[in-house]
Amino acid sequence: NNCFNDCTSLTLISLPTTISKLEDICFGNCSSLASIDIPSTVSELGNNCFNRCYSLTSFNIPASVHKIGSDCFSDCRSLSSITIPSSISDLGDWCRFNGCTSLTSINILASINELVNERFKECTSLKSVSIPITVSVLGMKCFYECTSLTRIDIPTSVSELGNECFYGCSSLTSINVPSSIIEIGDICFGSCSLSYIYIPSSVSELRGWCFKNCKLLTSIEIPLTITSIGSGCFYGCTSLTSITMPSSVKNIGESCFFKCVSLKLITMSSSLVSIADNCFEGCSSLTSITIPSSVSELKNCCFKDCTSLSYIDIPTTITSIGIDCFKGCPEDLKKNQVLRQLYYQIGDD
Incomplete structure (x- = not known):
């Protein structure tokens, strides 16, 4: 844990193939680290592993990785895109990309059940996201203030939209709410740019401050x-x-x-x-x-x-x-x- 934490001048590192896990906060606050190659022997990325790696522009998660810890990529301000491979079976409860202000797209191939609270909070450049059909819940503040998000397709597997899920998505002009949705949380679409929205008959209540x-x-x-x-x-x-x-x-x-x-x-x-x-x-x-x-x-x-x-x-x-x-x-x-x-x-x- 904390192995290279706060090595703010570190720009490049070569990892040997003998490594099987990157522990918690391994490269936390390595603010000058622009790229890193993860060997295919690594199976786990720990909590806060790359948190505040402000210069990290891209990241390839090898197919050997099956677990990504909480806040692994939080505040990676230069990260522009990322793919979560299908090998991931455990995406930490607080594995968030919040504060990744340069992230424009994310492709989730993993079979996960929930996009947890604040998963993409304040990803202000995020324009598109692919939500797998295994997801049943979009958690609280999931896309909070994703100000560049213009549209999103919610799969029919989703039954719940959490509180403030799309709050402040000021570029969101349309959204398809599928008939699988049974609960729409408080302030769910607050301060969006929607001109029209269809509420499916599966919903029984419009919660507080919803629009x-x-x-x-x-x-x-x-x-x-x-x-x-x-x-x-x-x-x-x-x-x-x-x-x-x-x-x-x-x-x-x-x-x-x-x-x-x-x-x-x-x-x-x-x-x-x-x-x-x-x-x-x-x-x-x-x-x-x-x-x-x-x-x-x-x-x-x-x-x-x-x-x-x-x-x-x-x-x-x-x-x-x-x-x-x-x-x-x-x-x-x-x-x-x-x-x-x-x-x-x-x-x-």
């Missing part, structure tokens, strides 16, 4: 299987113009459509039970809305600063309206009989 600040998202098709739309799900989706909620949706989370300034048309679910605080706050293009009779309460700041909202159909089932629910809305709403009694407290005179 937060997807400023180019104009439309989304929500399947009949969705029962809940989480807090901040479409927060700051400034290009979203309309949305139709299927009858399966029962709950809309806090700040769900906060400052969706282009949102003009909302079709509510007939089964809707709960509309949380600040749900439509700042939807300045919204002109009218119909609240279904299944709803009994409008919570705090629900329609605050909906400056174009001149008509609202509120059923008599509404018994409570929260603080500042219609603050900043047009005076026309004072004509609504239910609002006169419960919110504006204006008599029938």
Whole structure:
């Protein structure tokens, strides 16, 4: 362990064929090491083996290697491409390429089950990645802030997309979510450049902040299987113009459509039970809305600063309206009989 760690002036090394393993942190922080040939006798690369080898531009993993340790190539800033051979049976739980800012492509031939947390976090030059059909989970922050990633094909073997999986992928304009996906994590597509996304019917919930600040998202098709739309799900989706909620949706989370300034048309679910605080706050293009009779309460700041909202159909089932629910809305709403009694407290005179 740590054999050549911090040998910052080391540029070249020849390894004999008698070596079978490169131990933990073997070449860690060898910041001048530009290339290295791994003999075909080596079967294992230890944890942090080449961590912070800033000058390493390419790396050939021989077919003899069956295990790559955690953070083996983290922060290899000059590494432009790499192939994970089919001989790999153990890719460490934290074997990440995070911080490999020059990595443009990666080819994974190994039969692995999961791309774990932060696997490609902040690989800002990554444009393409081949995901093997054995993978079932894309972990938390797997492609976090991969700002050059324009598209990705998710195989049908994948059933779960972790929290913040594609967060900050600002060049990602389209993505195919296969019908095998049953769970989409919190903030999964936050700050992406998606203009449209199809959600398969295998998904039952849109989690919190899922599409937060997807400023180019104009439309989304929500399947009949969705029962809940989480807090901040479409927060700051400034290009979203309309949305139709299927009858399966029962709950809309806090700040769900906060400052969706282009949102003009909302079709509510007939089964809707709960509309949380600040749900439509700042939807300045919204002109009218119909609240279904299944709803009994409008919570705090629900329609605050909906400056174009001149008509609202509120059923008599509404018994409570929260603080500042219609603050900043047009005076026309004072004509609504239910609002006169419960919110504006204006008599029938």
